[in-house]
Amino acid sequence: MGRLFGTSGVRGVVGKQITPQLVMDLGLSLAAQLGNSGTVVVGRDPRTSSDMLEGSLISGLLSGGCEVCRLGVVPTPVVSFAVRMLRAKAGAMITASHNPPEYNGVKLFDASGMAYTPVLEGRIERIYSGRKWRQVNWDEIGAVEELNVLPDYVGTLAGRVQLTKEYKVVVDCGNGAASVVAPLLLREVGCKVISLNAQPDGLFPGRPLEPSPENLTELCRVVRSTEADLGIAHDGDADRVVVVDEKGVVVPGDEILALVAAEHLNREGDKMVTTVDASNVVEEVVGGRGGKVIRTKVGDVSVAVEIRRHEASCGGEPCGAWIFPRFGMAPDGLLGALKVLELLNTSGKRMSELLAPLPDYYMLREKVPCPEDRKAKVMALVSKRLMKEFSEATGVLRVDGIRVNLLDGWVLVRASGTEPYIRVTVEARTPGRAEEILRKATKSVKRLL
Structure with missing residues (x-):
């Protein structure tokens, strides 16, 4: 292979x-x-x-x-x-x-x-x-x-959290490995738990394993209908966490990462690590708390390496893979869920209230099919193509693939390390501009295939 x-x-x-x-x-x-x-x-x-x-x-x-x-x-x-x-x-x-x-x-x-x-x-x-x-x-x-x-695992995690309120939480395990732990752990810390797809099943009949908004419609509906405080979703092996607010809306991964990371800072000038595809909202929120953001390649091992190198307080990816080094150096979606509950408990606010003050950014992602044996050639040519397409570029970052920074946004093109795709991610201040950047970028990539 x-x-x-x-x-x-x-x-x-x-x-x-x-x-x-x-x-x-x-x-x-x-x-x-x-x-x-x-x-x-x-x-x-x-x-x-x-x-x-x-x-x-x-x-x-x-x-x-x-x-x-x-x-x-x-x-x-x-x-x-x-x-x-x-x-x-x-x-x-x-x-x-x-x-x-x-x-x-x-x-x-x-x-x-x-x-x-x-x-x-x-x-x-x-x-x-x-x-x-x-x-x-x-x-x-x-x-x-x-x-x-x-x-031992449940006891150790539960012992790290003290909630002063009983939160009603709907957890969607996706028929994956979270099924054997997540509902129990949430009950152990005092939550009232409603479980979805919490029977391990290798065919994953409940929903696709990617905890994306389009795959979490049932979770969102149940959060609304039960008037729950929070919805939690995990992927197949539970190293990721995705959050649904009390209104039944999936929280953008960059925004909840920014909030949790800012809450986790130990002191002024403390560092957190995120990936090159994370939103600029991370810098704004973490920087607003006096923290510094370090960007690295996509992938939790890259985040872990930089956490260790810079002695950062935490790190994570927008997909929901978060690392808290005082507990361990691997992403932990179950611990991540507890950190979200801690955030609610400390602030005394609902999730939607915590999100309301955040600046508006609009991010779009698209996967362009690309055979494995073509990825290297496409990525070798795409840099010049993007620079020609976006002549107004203000800077280029080549930490992972190529990220072209613009006055009003950015575009990142990188080869997937797990699937036969070229991934295109864009961000802008308005939906229309994000769509325009995505359209131009994906067109440039497709011309190379």
């Missing part, structure tokens, strides 16, 4: 890019990278292929001399938590996050619970491509231990 790792681990369609053999060899490669010893924590989401791939991954790890702690169906952040709690050498989560049910993949975590960096992924790539692993003798094969860490 060419290069193994994308923006968020190894991912693809089962039976095509992702096969049992590939995952077993990946397990062998991970074992070799770990020195053919040590414990690896393994979790999975409820996809129909996850059981099969879990067996393949564990087979590779065991035959490579590692011990395995099998968690079963858990959210991705629970794997990160368990690695730290058990002092394991590494962790592996079998998931394709928000992708459709035919997809699956593997995401790796180091001993600190942070996702593997590109440097570590490169080591795995070299071992895998060169088949430089070692299968141990029969009397050195590792063992498997079954462990339920969910009570």
